[in-house]
Amino acid sequence: MKRIILFILFFLWTSQTAHAEFDLQMAIDQAKPGEVVHIPAGRYQGNFTVNKSIKLLGKKGVELYSQNTEPALKIDHTSNVSIENLMISAKNKGIVVNEAEKLKLRAIEIKDVQVGIYIQRSKHIQIFENKVVGNQLHYAEKGNGVAVFKSEDIAIEHNAIDFVQDGIYVEEVRQINVRENEVTNSRYGTHFMYSSDVKVLFNSYLHNVTGLMIMMTTDLEIASNTVSNHNDFNSYGLLMYDSQQAKISKNSFRNNRIGVALQKCSVIQIQENRFQMNQTALEGTKVDNDSIINDNQFTGNILTARSDQQGLRLVRNFYDDYRGIDVAGDGFGDVPYVAVSSFGQWMVRQPVYQFFVASPSVMILTSLDQQVNKTEQNLLVDNEPRLISHTKEKAFSINILQFIIGLVICMSGFWLWKRGVLV
Template sequence: MFVMVCLVLVPTYSVRAHVHEALPIPEKKVMKFGKNTLQGLIDDTEAGGTLYLEDRVYRGTFMITKPITIIGQQGTALHSLETVLIISDTEDVTLKNVSIEGKQAMFIEKASRVILEDVHIEQVSGGIYVTESSDLTFERLRVTGEDGHFSEKQHAVAVFKSKHFTANASDIRNVMDGFYLESTYGVTLTNSHVENSRYAMHMMYSDHVRLHDNTLVNNMTGFMVMVAEDIMIERNRVLENHSLNSLGVYAYDLRHVVFRDNELAENMTAMDIQQVKNMRVFNNIFTANGTALQVERSPSLVVEHNEFAGNILTSRTDAEGFTLTSNVYDDYDGRDYDGDGIGDTTYAAANAFGQWMVRKPVYQYFMGSPSVVVLDMMESAEQATGVVDTSPRIATTERHLQFDMKTGQLLISASLIGALWIARRKLG
C-alpha cells in the first residue's frame, strides 16, 4: 500500500566532500570609553564582581578579559556596527538578560566557564563565534536572523576546537546553521527549536555528542553529523524538511551511534546514512516521508523496533545492505496465525517501483495501477532480493496520520480527480 504525501520528489543527494567552513574571525576593535559607558563600568567592576545594567541601549564594542557577572533587565540592549561583545583569555564570565544587535554578536576565545542566560540576538550578520574554549553553557538563547536566503547569512552559534559545550532551550530561526560545531568534544544540545535554516544542527570531527528533545522544522537538513564518534540522538522531532534535496538526518562516517525514540515526519528523505559503523536505529516513528531510509556502505547498521507509516518508500540501499528486523509497517499484508505478534511471512522493504519512483517522480501517478500491483505481488512472492524484515511486527493499534494543510489539499485534489474520472466514465 502506498500513501501519497505532500512532497515534491527529486533524486536525493549525498554529500561526498566535506570542506572546512572557515568563518571570518571578527575584528577585535575596542574603543576607549569613559567610566559612565559600559566598557568603563566593566573596567571598574572588580574581578569576580557583579555588574547590573540599566533599562537602556549601550552602544559600542565591549571587551571582557576578567571574571565577571553582568545582569541586564527588560529593555537592556547592546548595539554595535561591528562585533558587540568580545570575551577573551578569561574564565568565569556570566551574561544574563540582554539583547544584542550588531554585525557580529559575540566572539569568545580562550575562555572557560562562560554562561549565557536569556540572551536574545536579533537581526545580525553573525551570531556567536567560539574558539579554543571550554565549559560553555548557553541557556534560553534566542537568535533571529534577517530575512533572505541562508547562503547570505552566518551561523547562529559556531564552535571550533572547544570542549564541553552545552546549549539548552534555544530558539533559532532564519540563519545559515543553527549550531555549527567542528573539532569539539563533549557536546550536549537539548530542548531547542531550530527553523528555516540550512542545517539545524551541523557538526563534524566531534566526539561524545548528545542531541535530545529538540524540534527541527523546515530546514534543508535537520541533523548533519559527519566524521564523529560516540553519538546519542534521542527523543527529537525532525519535521517538514521537504524542499528540494532535503534530508531529515544525514549521517556520514560515524562510529558508535544510537538513534532512538525520534519522530521523523514529512521529510524528503528521513535518514541518509553512509559509511557508519556500529549504529543502531530503534523505537523511532517514520511517517509521511518520501524515503524513510537511504543507506550506503553501512552493513553494521541495525534498524529494529521502529514504526513506518505513510512513507512512499521504506528503504533504499546498496549491495552491502543492512539489518532490518522487528519493525511495524503499515503496508505489511502478512498474517500472524500463531498470535506471537510477529508476521508469518517476511516484509520486503525495498521494491523496484519504489526505487524508480524516487528517481523519476512522475512515476508516482502510476501508483495503484494494475501493472504496479502485479509487480508488487511478484516481488512479495519472490522475497529473495532487496532488504527484507524476516520478523515484521504486527501493529497492535491503528496509527492515524496527522496531515497538514498541504497534504490535505493534495488528498482533496486526488479525490476530485477521482470523482471527475468516475463521472466521465459514466457519461462515456
C-alpha cells in the same frame, strides 16, 4: 500642545540613551573579579570586551549594538564569566568567545546579525535560553545561529533559533549536549563536523532544508527529537555521512523527503523511532553489517527503504503496508516483509525520479515487488515484521485499564444502590 509633544519626545529619547550616563565598558574595566555589573535599561553602542571573571546582568530593555563590523560583545582569554538578560544586534557577529572557560550565556536575544554566538578554543560552556533570529537573505549570505569550534564540554539547551544558515554548527568539539532547542527556517538545523561524544536530545527541527547533518563524527546519541517538514528537492530529516557508533532512538521523523539517510556509516542503531508520511523513510549507501534498524514504526510513507547493494538490516519493525498474518499469535508476521522497491533503487541512482514517486505506475510496480522473488530482496527484508505498533499496544493497554476502572465504578454504584445508599 506642541510643547507637550516635544517634552514627550525628549523624555523618550533620554530614557533610551542610558549609555550617555552609564559607561558600560568603563564599568566592566573597573569591576573586580567576581563582581556583578548591573546594566541599566537603555541602548549601548560599542564593541564591548570582557576579559575578567565577572557577571553582566541586564535589566529589561538593555540592548547592545555594534558600531562597526566588530562583535558587539567579546569574551576573551578569561574564565568564570556570566552574561544574562541582554538584547544584542550587530552588523556581523553578536557574541564572540575566544579561549574562555566556565562561561554561561543565558536569556540573551540576538537579532539582525550574520552570526549569533561564535565560540572557539573554549571549555565548560553553557548556552541556555537564548533567542537568535537572523535575516531574510539567501542561506549563502547568512551565518550560523550558534557556532562552536575546537572546544570541549559544551551545553546548548533551551534555545530558539530562526532564519540563519545553520542553527547550531559544531566542528572539532568533544563532549557536547544539544538539548531542547527549536531550530526553524534555516539550512541545517544542527550540523556536526569532526566531533565526538555528542548528545542530541528532545530538540525540534521544523521547516529547514535539512534537520540534522552529521559528518565525520563518532559516538552519538540522537534521541527523542522531532524532525519534520524537510521536503525540498535535496532535503533530509537526518543525514549521516562517514560517521560511526551512533544510537538513533525514539525520534519522530515526519513529512520529510527522506527521513534518515546513512552514507558510508558503521555501527549505527536506529531503534524505536516513528517514520510517518515521508517520501522515503530510510536510505542507505555503504552501510556496514553491524548497523541495525529495529523496533521502529513505519506508517504512511511512500517508500519504506531503499539502499545500494549492501542493503540495510531490518529487524522486528512495524510496517503499515505489511499484508502477512500471525498464525502463532506472537505479534510477529509469519511471512517476511519485503521493503525492496525497484523504483526506490532507481531513485538512489537518479534522484530526479522522485517526481514520479506517487504515480499509479510506481504504485503498481511497488506492489509487484512484494509478490515476485528478486535477487535483491535479501537486501531489505524483515523476517520478523511486527504486526502491532507500539502506539497501538500503548493505546490498547490504556483502554484495558480504563475498562477495569469503569467496571469497578459501575459495580460499586450498583452495590450502593442495592444497599439503599443511592436513591
